Amino acid sequence: MPQAWAQKLCYYANSAPCNPIDPEFLRVLDRFTSSSASWNTLVRELMASPITTNATKTATATTNGAVVAVSRRDHLCAALNNRLGFVDICQLDATLQRAQSTIAQIISGMPSDGYGRGATIPVLPNQPTLFYRAGIENVCAQVAGMTIDARPNPNQPGAKQWSSSQPDAAIADFVGTVMALTPSDPRASQATSILTSHFHAAVQSGATATDSLKSTFIAACLSPSFIGIGM
Numbered sequence: 001m002p003q004a005w006a007q008k009l010c011y012y013a014n015s016a017p018c019n020p021i022d023p024e025f026l027r028v029l030d031r032f033t034s035s036s037a038s039w040n041t042l043v044r045e046l047m048a049s050p051i052t053t054n055a056t057k058t059a060t061a062t063t064n065g066a067v068v069a070v071s072r073r074d075h076l077c078a079a080l081n082n083r084l085g086f087v088d089i090c091q092l093d094a095t096l097q098r099a100q101s102t103i104a105q106i107i108s109g110m111p112s113d114g115y116g117r118g119a120t121i122p123v124l125p126n127q128p129t130l131f132y133r134a135g136i137e138n139v140c141a142q143v144a145g146m147t148i149d150a151r152p153n154p155n156q157p158g159a160k161q162w163s164s165s166q167p168d169a170a171i172a173d174f175v176g177t178v179m180a181l182t183p184s185d186p187r188a189s190q191a192t193s194i195l196t197s198h199f200h201a202a203v204q205s206g207a208t209a210t211d212s213l214k215s216t217f218i219a220a221c222l223s224p225s226f227i228g229i230g231m
Contacts, residue, residue: 001037002029002032002033002037003020003029005032005037005039005042006018006025006028006029006032006042006046007020008122009042009043009046010025010046010051010060011113011121011122011124012074012113013046013047013052013229014051014052014060014064014067014229014230015067015069015124015126015229015230016064016067017064017121018051018060019058019059019060019062019063019064021059022051022058022059022060022063023059024049024050024051024058024059024060025051025058025059025060027045027049028042028045028046028049028051031045032045054066066230067126067230068126068228068229068230069124069125069126069127069228069229069230070111070125070126070127070128070132070227070228070229071226071227071228071229072110072111072112072113072124072125072229073090073092073107073110073111073112073113074092074112074113075229076090076107076110076136076139076227077089077090077092077107079226080139080143083177083178083180084143084147084159084160084177084178085156085158085159085160086156086158086159087155087156087158089103089143089156090103090104090107091103091104091107092107101142102138102142103139103142103143106135106138106139106142107135107139109131109135110132110135110136111125111132112125136221136222136227137218137222139221140217140218140221140222141214141218143217143221144214144215144217144218144221145214146159147159147160147161147162147217148161148162148163148164148170148210148213148214148217149162149163149164149210149213160173160177162213162217164208164209164210164212164213165209167196167199167209167212167213167216168196170213170216170217171192171195171196171199171216172192174195174216174217174220175188175191175192175195175220176188178217178220178221178223178226179191179220179223179225179226180225180226181225191220191223194219195216195219195220198215198216198219199212199213199215199216200212202215202216
């Protein structure tokens, strides 16, 4: 039973199973078992493990190779909620009766984790498609409209808000929060430069500062570090 739960989390985190005889996986499993099967312990140990971070080589990495997948529905919605301060932005909570938002309508057609009848191994769509690309762009556009020069939404009191009058501060947040690139990451400065150039090019083409910053947000939102798993 403990190994089955650990493997479920491996599939969720890495879009692939952990090698069952990987010493690192066995260490995580031991911590999980010794904690009286505490779910929080399992999540903490596996998410911080090199099995997930690839900080050091593991037997699982040798077995699976580098698995890079698209951010599926649950991952994407969790990232939007956690990084941008939304509460169930995708309306995945079926216990609440609400009119379906545009984001929820788009998300309902996005690839998600699932199980076939009688199967113990989940079906995990990993490949990007034109439909996925278009859906993600539309989700990002909707989020941009909710966070940039937008009126506060009483249903989303903790949502991030950015002003087009302060594009540099907003772009710094796009890099650090949306793209999740810390200042020590060598890609952060390049991403900042690219997004800044994007903003200024949009302004120079005649777009308003608001629309230019929204376009810049969408570019950050479509970055591999936001819509990908395994990097």
